[in-house]
Amino acid sequence: MKKDYSIWSLFTKGLNYNEGWDPAWRSAELKPSYNVVIVGAGGHGLATAYYLAKEHGVRDIAVIEKGYLGGGNTARNTTIVRSNYLWDEATMLYEHALKLWEHLTEELNFNVMFSQRGVFNLGHTLQDMRDIERRVNANVLNGVDAQVLDAAEVKRRIPILNTSRNARYPVLGASYQPRAGVARHDAVAWGFARAASKYGVDIVENCEVTGMDIVNGRLQGLQTSRGSVRADRVGCVASGHSSVLAKMAGIRLPIESHPLQAFVSESMKPVLDTVVMSNAVHGYASQSDKGELVIGAGIDHYTSYTQRGSPHIIEHTAAAIIELFPIFSRVRMNRQWGGIVDTTPDACPIISKTKVKGLYFNCGWGTGGFKATPGSGNVFAHTIANDEPHPLNKAFSLDRFSTGHLIDEHGAAAVAH
Amino acid sequence: MLEHVSRSPLHAFGLPLQATAINDTRGVWANELPSLGYVSLRGDSKDRTFVEKVTHSLGVALPTSPCTYAGTDGAKVLWISPDEWLIVSQRDRIGSLAADLKAALQGVRSQVADNSGGYTQVLLRGRNALDVLQHTTVYDFAALEPGRVVGTTFGKSSVYAHRSGEGFCLVMRRSFADYIWRYLVRAAAPYGLGIAVVETTGHAALVVA
């Protein structure tokens, strides 16, 4: 792929009043048929199309999107990337993603601003610390960088953290993953869109799926707001709306769609140079390159597709952040928003074939989808191209809910953000 | 029974020693009403036998309208749900009250459980009592009418609350009392908090005002 973006191109285009820039991606009209149609132009969907084209040689691909590309959870998350999960299956999947993240900027020729500033998962109770020890040991044995830090070491590394023993839930220690970090969420979607487009993928925005044509248990095509389209294979990666799509295929998924809220502070001088997550007090925070504290809240307990939640959740999160960082009490929230997250019973995603031939689902990422973006797209592309799961997503099939082989990241990994 | 060794849930705050007569110098007056007994009663308000037997045993018509309470000088019966009530009485009466109820309800689908160790209540008086409540709970206390009792959240805990004279009574679980009291003290700070003498109002808490 030609590297169009560089210091040199900025210089030469700049001399010409920046008039020479090409479109980052091609806007396409929906053709009557495709080899593969991906429903959902978020990070995962665009990555899927990109890897289908790049690694599996699929040439006739469309990504259709009911709104604008990258406008769902890609645009709404708090951008944390890490792979220090508890169970082998999850760890391997997220580590696969993390390895892709580490070269994504160069691969896409688009700076996704992946910043490996490390992630701390705080432990506040003895059980938290047992879980941290368990998870870190598992991570190391799985080849994932992870450390257990005691409270004094955590304090040394994050001086503004409240590690007082008098806190309601004192910090007893943390797990730390140095290679973890954050990325620029919008750039991930744009970067994949641009790269996929270069491979000839059609990206069709404002194109909503309204129905599925299924004959004898085989998917034939889709009905959309821009007309019908035939497709040999359809991969659904529609984050909050997976159940809505599944219903069109007569499928029920083990998914509930909940609001997940987040907020940012006003932009400030650098004060927090890493990512801090705390499950016990329910808050997590990092500071963006622009200087805003980016803060995630817990999910609202009821289901909703409204992309907004209830204010007491935000209020509780603000309280949690002050408990962790007392100096932020006078800092101000600038903007809050909500996304829709698909939650599954075992807090693990579904990347799976379905009972409808030619129809695949990639969903159920709960609060943790962003970090998986390249890995998710990569294994989903494999699954669609080969009609067989990649070894890394074999365990994430739908039939685990019948066999009982749940992966259960709730159990001890706790924070699934 | 052994009142001198009994310790109420707010014992640690030493409130009796701080108590003074209510006057105009403070916006809010509060204190714990200790020495009360509590019985959790469950049964079906649509079951006439149950209602009659309870009414007869207590000498108080069992309140079956949602969010109401009823009582005599000896006992107050708070509606909690269509099949649950909290009976408040003098501590020394509660054993016999529970036993009488239990006996009266033999064979009737019901539950009688002494919960005297499980609850306490706080009386809130003064011109800013309502303001303080508005700082603590989502319920519309301004609209709470006399004779009504509500279960609602209190900070990250919960209370059963009702008006008592010009003030309010908050019934709370023992293990949350410390938190709730601290929360009240904090909320009342801007108005000035006085610790009220409640030797007499302790009995008044049982009066249906």
Add this chain to the structure above:
Amino acid sequence: MLVLFCPHCQEKREEEEFGYGGEAFRIRPASPDTADDDTWADYLFMRTNPKGWNWELWSHATGCRKFFVVKRNTATNSIAGSWTLSDGRKVYDAEGGSQ
């Protein structure tokens, strides 16, 4: 931020008093021991998760501790009503919800 009418307390109360209990009227198979794995999984894990009107279970957690049902639109958060479990069941069945 929802406000729900508790059919037991007969008052509208703030969301913070309530706990969400998921989709209402999920039917436990009458004889679980003879249900096949997929049937059991469907009961245990699968959800309709509609975008639109949803019959859902709530409990009045800090109030009367009773479970009741609410018909709420998950696309708008507007609420059609609240019922006791038995009353709600009748309305739900009348709407053909159980099919």
Add this chain to the structure above:
Amino acid sequence: MTSHRIRHEKARVDFGRPISFHFDGKSYTGYAGDTLASALLANGVRMLGRSFKYGRPRGIVGAGAEEPNALTQVETGAATIPNLKATQVELYDGLTARRTTGWPALDFDLKSVSGRFSRFMPAGFYYKTFQSRALWPKFEHVIRQAAGYGSAPEEADLDSYDHSHRHAEVVVVGGGPCGLLTALNLGRAGLNVTLLDEQRELGGWLLSYPHAIIDGQPGYDWLKNIIAELRSLPRVQIFTRTSAFALHDLNLIQAVEQLQDHLPLAERSETSPRQRLHRIRASHIVLATGAIERPLVFGNNDLPGILTASALTTYLNRYGVAVGRRVVMQTSNDFAYQGACDLARAGCSVVLADTRTRPNTVWEQRAHAAGVDVRPGYAISGALGSRAVKAAKLVKISADQNSISGDGPTIECDALGSSGGLSPTVHLYCHDGGRPHWDEEKLAFVAPAMGRAATGIYCVGGITGTFGLQPALMQAHEVSDAVLAATGKASVGERRSIETDEPNAIPARRIFRVPDGKVEGHGKKAFVDFQNDVTAADIHLAVRENYRSIEHIKRYTALGFGTDQGKLSNVNGFAIAAEALGKSIPDVGTTTYRPAYSPVTFGTLAGPHEGDTFEPKRYTPMHASHVARGAVFENVGQWLRPQYFLKAGEDQDAAIRRECIAARRGVGIMDASTLGKIDLQGKDAREFLNRVYANSWTQLAPGKCRYGLMLDENGMVMDDGVTACISDEHFAMTTTTGGAARVLSWLENWHQTEWPDLDVYMTSVTDHWATAAVVGPKSREVLAKVCSDIDLSPSSFKFMDWREGTVAGVAARVFRISFSGELAFEVNVDANYGYHLWEALLAAGAEFDITPYGTDAMHLLRAEKGFIIVGQDTDGSMTPFDLDMAWAVSMKKPFSFIGKRSFARSDTAGPNRKQLVGLLTEDPSIVLAEGAQIIEAPEVNPPVAMLGHVTSSYFSPELGRSIALAVVRDGIKRRSPEGQNAGRDRLFAYFGGQTHRVQVVSPVFVDPKGERQNA
């Protein structure tokens, strides 16, 4: 120092009350009623910072919440507040503030160097470069240092915050003329009305335009009268300095009230909160939030001294400040005229370029009369100056299209104001899903007057695009009547027509970007969003690069992302994008409006939920005893439990050892009050237990206890505990400490939704009972000293029996159960006597050296016996069979108990499951970490297959060696027979970078036959 102060009687500042304040280390004087911005402008301070990306000099642009530039750091130390807009900071004596940008100095900002290379830094340039993996962290560091405005405090906040929950029939947001009139109409009719206004003073725009005449009254008099009447109405509550910042589902408003920030530091109350968050649930909401004037976009429009026309006017009329004496203004509409007239009358020279070739003749006459030099058909194509505006370049523009039709003069000036029309403040209207619509005549996104009346939301005045005072006030009457009709109230007072002296408005010119005769991007930078340095050219570039959705444009350029949330910039940005896209503005649409309307401190959001009241701390009745005996506490759920009791000279290990030895050899005592306790009564209580527990309860006789495992429907252990049969129809259940509330709700859920016909009721009695566990060989002797009415003899009171009696003079239930494997009695009394019981048992046990012990010793003692702790040895993925507890499952019960069916699934029934075992390290001194992973071989070459993990691990004083519990794949097959330590399977435990050889053994390390507990 040249004074820009113009003293006039209409000014809302008190010239009799000078105030001294400090900015950037210099002292200045202002007056009571000033904002920091007005006082700085009065003192001739123009430049307040440098821009985010290019380091360009920036000054004050607005006069309120819309201000994008003047972000200041107010006060220092613990009291400091970052990023306050100078336009919203009320001046008080001694106020200290500083700018937040400009490094190393305001005069020389390094970024201004980068500004020279700005053509090479177009929108999104960082996506296109810094792609080296090795160098990116360094680039990122530089980017981060350059970004950001104010600084977070370095100390914890000393102020407090609170919440107030209110319910209102009507909330009126906005205390301008429309809001006031609506509140009055509704208040007069007897409605409960809450009026919120973000400013210090009610009046809104009237405070900036005091010359308005309403019904023959001067505006201020009208204001005074209406406020006085409002204040007299008993059901009307007025909150000023209270910003409604969010509107949530079902008419919930969040508003923040400023209680202290306007006071000198020394006058602030320590007992009152700094800010209060009001959460107001309203039946009806009237949004009278007005509109904000947007500037026009032109070259160098960001120079200090360039403000919105309305801000110039506000500073003059409200604060008595002339930003400049030689003023050039440009407008596309009528709104700028009043300000131009006022400035001219105040002695400024004023040139007003009206982009319309035919201005409103009435206004034109008034302007001429006031001495304003009106230039119809002219526009300002660019400003000149380096650190402040020095001149404006006028051009003639075509009547029919936004292009230059001729040259114009360059006019020297020291202030420049522009008006591109009004943008209604529709933010709140949109927070809960409302969408504004584009009104091509008003050139604005407006909300409908009847808002969403069906749900009780109404809009009035500027927010609806009704910009004239007279029509807006008439609309206030209409909306008032609609609200009254909806509430069934009759209106009071007549709705007569309101007269003002405003000329009838004529249409504005449709212009957003003033042309400079050049292709976009080739001329001087024309800023759309000042805070994020977004230019018109950036928007064009984004569109060229196919960022065509308005959300893409916004995100690519950062348009509207600042702390002003695009109040000045969004509509201009949308319009410029529309032009670049060749679409209409409504086709481009708006971005989504999100709370907060203006920023809110985290402290306010958290309110009382901090410190002692962050979350409940639950204490047992014996807590004071524990504190007195040196307990170190552990959080268990919300409870605080003693973890161990430190004696002088001891460390944690020594304390635990002492406590364990006491329990095993003598007598220990533990506070078990936190266990969940549920009382169950009813004919079907037994059947209910059969359904919710895995084991059978059919045979349990009164006086007996039984341990039970509670499963979820997935077949996994979720809780456990002992349940006692009080009588045939009465049971006392215990649950784990952390699981109590969840279990009660779980049971109620099953009872209410699935089995309402079962005759059983359950009630939490967790708090009613205080529980002291007297544990150890001497426990019987201790108990006997304080209990005379229970026959404690082994033959009469057996293991797993319970008795009712009197202990220490208090009625008690005594359970002979054991979580330690020792002879033990759990004594339960009314919690009011818990302290007494505890002290009495300690006194009675003194001769046996009775030893209080904490959760650490408890955990150790039970682990020696292989007793599980749910949540520590289980993690939601363990069945009873995995725990080798088949004895606690009755597969023959007629009802398919909760979780049973799931056992039959292939994976749950299959081989290779992880099972609970004991582990012994080869080296007995090594205590494995809890959380160590179990592997097959000592080599660690990732990825290494893991067989399980250590769940519990201790050094056992009883055995003089370490022990551990673990879950291990196929563990039961691997382990040695009970009591034998020579394991048949050797594995390795990995933690902390090391592996240790272990043997898999039975989890029961002590007294495998259970002789002690049965003693």
